[in-house]
Amino acid sequence: xxxxxxxxxxxxxxxxxxxxxxxxxxxxxxxxxxxxxxxxxxxxxxxxxxxxxxxxxxxxxxxxxxxxxxxxxxxxxxxxxxxxxxxxxxxxxxxxxxxxxxxxxxxxxxxxxxxxxxxxxxxxxxxxxxxxxxxxxxxxxxxxxxxxxxxxxxxxxxxxxxxxxxxxxxxxxxxxxxxxxxxxxxxxxxxxxxxxxxxxxxxxxxxxxxxxxxxxxxxxxxxxxxxxxxxxxxxxxxxxxxxxxxxxxxxxxxxxxxxxxxxxxxxxxxxxxxxxxxxxxxxxxxxxxxxxxxxxxxxxxxxxxxxxxxxxxxxxxxxxxxxxxxxxxxxxxxxxxxxxxxxxxxxxxxxxxxxxxxxxxxxxxxxxxxxxxxxxxxxxxxxxxxxxxxxxxxxxxxxx
Amino acid sequence: xxxxxxxxxxxxxxxxxxxxxxxxxxxxxxxxxxxxxxxxxxxxxxxxxxxxxxxxxxxxxxxxxxxxxxxxxxxxxxxxxxxxxxxxxxxxxxxxxxxxxxxxxxxxxxxxxxxxxxxxxxxxxxxxxxxxxxxxxxxxxxxxxxxxxxxxxxxxxxxxxxxxxxxxxxxxxxxxxxxxxxxxxxxxxxxxxxxxxxxxxxxxxxxxxxxxxxxxxxxxxxxxxxxxxxxxxxxxxxxxxxxxxxxxxxxxxxxxxxxxxxxxxxxxxxxxxxxxxxxxxxxxxxxxxxxxxxxxxxxxxxxxxxxxxxxxxxxxxxxxxxxxxxxxxxxxxxxxxxxxxxxxxxxxxxxxxxxxxxxxxxxxxxxxxxxxxxxxxxxxxxxxxxxxxxxxxxxxxxxx
Numbered sequence: 001x002x003x004x005x006x007x008x009x010x011x012x013x014x015x016x017x018x019x020x021x022x023x024x025x026x027x028x029x030x031x032x033x034x035x036x037x038x039x040x041x042x043x044x045x046x047x048x049x050x051x052x053x054x055x056x057x058x059x060x061x062x063x064x065x066x067x068x069x070x071x072x073x074x075x076x077x078x079x080x081x082x083x084x085x086x087x088x089x090x091x092x093x094x095x096x097x098x099x100x101x102x103x104x105x106x107x108x109x110x111x112x113x114x115x116x117x118x119x120x121x122x123x124x125x126x127x128x129x130x131x132x133x134x135x136x137x138x139x140x141x142x143x144x145x146x147x148x149x150x151x152x153x154x155x156x157x158x159x160x161x162x163x164x165x166x167x168x169x170x171x172x173x174x175x176x177x178x179x180x181x182x183x184x185x186x187x188x189x190x191x192x193x194x195x196x197x198x199x200x201x202x203x204x205x206x207x208x209x210x211x212x213x214x215x216x217x218x219x220x221x222x223x224x225x226x227x228x229x230x231x232x233x234x235x236x237x238x239x240x241x242x243x244x245x246x247x248x249x250x251x252x253x254x255x256x257x258x259x260x261x262x263x264x265x266x267x268x269x270x271x272x273x274x275x276x277x278x279x280x281x282x283x284x285x286x287x288x289x290x291x292x293x294x295x296x297x298x299x300x301x302x303x304x305x306x307x308x309x310x311x312x313x314x315x316x317x318x319x320x321x322x323x324x325x326x327x328x329x330x331x332x333x334x335x336x337x338x339x340x341x342x343x344x345x346x347x348x349x350x351x352x353x354x355x356x357x358x359x360x361x362x363x364x365x366x367x368x369x370x371x372x373x374x375x376x377x378x379x380x381x382x383x384x385x386x387x388x389x390x391x392x393x394x395x396x397x398x399x400x
Numbered sequence: 401x402x403x404x405x406x407x408x409x410x411x412x413x414x415x416x417x418x419x420x421x422x423x424x425x426x427x428x429x430x431x432x433x434x435x436x437x438x439x440x441x442x443x444x445x446x447x448x449x450x451x452x453x454x455x456x457x458x459x460x461x462x463x464x465x466x467x468x469x470x471x472x473x474x475x476x477x478x479x480x481x482x483x484x485x486x487x488x489x490x491x492x493x494x495x496x497x498x499x500x501x502x503x504x505x506x507x508x509x510x511x512x513x514x515x516x517x518x519x520x521x522x523x524x525x526x527x528x529x530x531x532x533x534x535x536x537x538x539x540x541x542x543x544x545x546x547x548x549x550x551x552x553x554x555x556x557x558x559x560x561x562x563x564x565x566x567x568x569x570x571x572x573x574x575x576x577x578x579x580x581x582x583x584x585x586x587x588x589x590x591x592x593x594x595x596x597x598x599x600x601x602x603x604x605x606x607x608x609x610x611x612x613x614x615x616x617x618x619x620x621x622x623x624x625x626x627x628x629x630x631x632x633x634x635x636x637x638x639x640x641x642x643x644x645x646x647x648x649x650x651x652x653x654x655x656x657x658x659x660x661x662x663x664x665x666x667x668x669x670x671x672x673x674x675x676x677x678x679x680x681x682x683x684x685x686x687x688x689x690x691x692x693x694x695x696x697x698x699x700x701x702x703x704x705x706x707x708x709x710x711x712x713x714x715x716x717x718x719x720x721x722x723x724x725x726x727x728x729x730x731x732x733x734x735x736x737x738x739x740x741x742x743x744x745x746x747x748x749x750x751x752x753x754x755x756x757x758x759x760x761x762x763x764x765x766x767x768x769x770x771x772x773x774x775x776x777x778x779x780x781x782x783x784x785x786x787x788x789x790x791x792x793x794x795x796x797x798x799x800x
Contacts, residue, residue: 004603006518006519006658006661007517007518007519007520007521007542008520009517009520010514010517010518010661010664010665011661013664013665013667013668015664016667019474046471047470047471051467051469052467052469057464057465057469060464061461061464064457064460064461065457067451067452068645069451069452069457069642069643069644069645069646070447070644070645071446071447071644071645072645072647074419106506106669106670106671107670107671109668109669109670109671110669110670113668113669113670114410117407117409117410118406118407118410119406119407120407120408120409121407137664137667137668138668141665141668203404242469243469244469244470244471245468245469245470245471245472245674245675245676246469246674246675246676247472247670247671247672247673247674258406261406261410261411264410264413264415264537265410265413265541267413267416267537268413268509268513268537268538268541269506269509269510269513269669269670270506270507270509270510270513270647270669270670271506271507271509271647272647273647274645274646274647274674274677275645275646276645276646277674277677
């Protein structure tokens with residue numbers, strides 16, 4: 001039965017290159033350790049090295065003790081939805097929502113997957129570089145005809161090119177703050193993108209996974225605060241509350257028809273999100289005193305890491321790096337350090353391999369679309385300060 | 401933007417009729433209470449009125465305390481997979497599996513949904529009556545061309561008809577013990593079905609959600625104990641361990657290619673199953689002393705309920721009812737009590753409405769396919785003994 005051809009959508013899903021990279025690193029680790037007596041420096045991970053705050057864990061335990069272990073309400077528990085609506089007002093300055101505008105999902109992942117699926121086989125677009133999971137998972141799974149709109153070298157937007165592509169699309173995918181660049185799109189940029197979508201009757205899928213991780217006094221601007229009904233925002237508790245393994249998030253839109261379809265899709269796929277986890281999520285969103293303190297603490301640490309990594313990279317001749325205002329990634333350009341004569345395929349992996357040989361694990365730019373082959377993504381979400389310094393020294397050695 | 405036509409697969413999903421029925425009952429409740437001073441008797445639910453056993457809740461809390469809150473391993477935690485492999489040997493007498501044969505899913509629901517999706521737009525088949533979620537959710541979501549093979553009046557199999565349909569299908573869906581009949585397919589029946597599938601190169605999707613809920617000394621036989629690689633069994637902890645709201649289950653096959661595709665699908669849809677829930681599931685499957693005691697206690701209670709419901713229904717002239725050996729449903733035939741002159745559509749709802757007017761909530765047979773319109777599903781999963789007696793009296797009044 002091994003020759004049977006299953007559904008193209010599932011057959012087309014690719015393994016995340018980041019998983020392969022982590023496996024390659026694991027294979028290389030013993031040889032590197034024997035040679036240097038040191039561990040690898042891991043800059044490839046999306047995991048966070050903070051624990052889930054205790055008040056959220058306690059809320060989960062309380063819900064378990066109260067027997068919140070029966071089937072969840074389809075679309076999400078009312079108490080969680082009410083907490084989401086208050087949070088949208090409190091944090092996103094987005095008003096005018098009722099329970100019918102909200103659906104609870106397994107992280108941001110399920111919200112995005114279902115949205116891409118809503119546009120099965122249609123044309124979509126998003127900025128390049130683009131989160132690898134969109135390209136490797138959602139696009140093949142929903143058989144999207146996906147166009148990449150490249151950001152400029154300084155990660156600003158070419159609005160003419162954007163409009164040219166949006167005009168032809170059913171939806172546009174925006175991720176702000178962005179993986180892999182750490183770019184926080186400004187309020188002005190978000191409004192112009194949303195207006196372009198509105199003008200051309202295009203849906204805007206807004207992935208706001210990193211909304212609370214912003215630096216230097218900058219604040220995330222959610223398109224959801226605009227009064228358009230073509231916008232669907234996808235949120236997750238994974239990053240904000242160090243809850244990556246809890247798998248809980250929510251999608252919100254003024255368009256109730258879309259929320260209803262997401263609810264049906266969520267029910268069909270999973271019969272709803274784990275009941276007591278929803279009560280923990282409710283506590284995370286509602287307990288402002290605790291969550292503001294947690295977010296502040298985490299952001300201060302992330303900001304310190306960003307600063308050292310940015311300064312370190314800037315000090316290495318030949319590396320061009322933009323200062324990000326959000327998320328926990330840097331996406332430097334190593335183009336000047338790659339030999340000119342290499343083939344495109346060798347070029348894509350050249351810096352990645354140089355770094356790996358020197359004990360630094362990174363993700364090569366080709367994982368994020370077709371326009372940024374000379375770049376490397378470095379994540380500092382789980383890399384303490386001293387390890388970052390060691391990493392910088394190794395990068396220096398690797399490229400000199 | 402409200403005229404936009406989204407993906408047919410999601411647009412085609414129907415609301416579970418059982419949800420509408422529960423809502424209709426809720427609307428009727430005040431009027432019924434005013435008239436009679438009594439509550440409705442609820443026979444429509446799939447929920448279980450046992451709490452999750454304490455040793456499983458404790459395992460979840462322990463996992464939370466140990467910080468098992470990071471991203472799950474794609475496909476499932478090794479410790480859970482190892483527990484599944486041991487359980488397959490201990491309970492299902494199915495041997496020869498390794499971690500690559502197992503994938504962890506959000507309940508049985510996600511396993512089944514992904515399997516239907518694997519056969520997107522292809523021909524599938526299953527026995528009628530058939531679990532409503534297959535017909536209302538999985539079939540439209542995967543755009544399956546689904547054929548129903550009716551069981552006989554006594555719920556035995558017409559193997560000639562079965563072979564005629566299987567020959568033409570890509571997969572066959574088997575649910576044993578079965579929702580809505582409570583039929584436990586015998587070892588001989590399961591083997592003959594599996595052999596027919598094997599003979600015609602057809603995949604067998606085996607839904608074993610109720611595997612531990614069996615009565616009168618009968619045991620569930622899993623096709624997974626056969627050595628065919630065309631069989632995929634889907635399990636959930638929902639019913640066995642009163643864990644409906646936890647959303648955890650697993651799929652197993654000797655065919656590693658299918659398990660790999662399920663893993664990719666699960667990752668794409670949800671990024672994997674909540675990490676600490678997997679550790680609770682591991683404890684549920686591994687702690688035989690506790691789980692055997694829990695299952696015995698639950699089955700004794702279910703058996704008592706089945707007996708009263710069966711005896712009560714049998715005592716009412718005009719109702720034909722088969723004695724089920726598993727799950728927690730009865731599916732009596734009210735055909736002789738329905739006026740002959742009714743149109744098909746009125747016929748479908750006649751008994752359901754008679755019962756509802758008399759304060760009994762049930763699910764009408766048309767929810768389970770096209771062949772059993774005169775039947776009614778009564779679930780006793782959340783209906784205590786004294787309420788069942790009250791229900792029987794009301795049914796008696798309703799049809800006399």
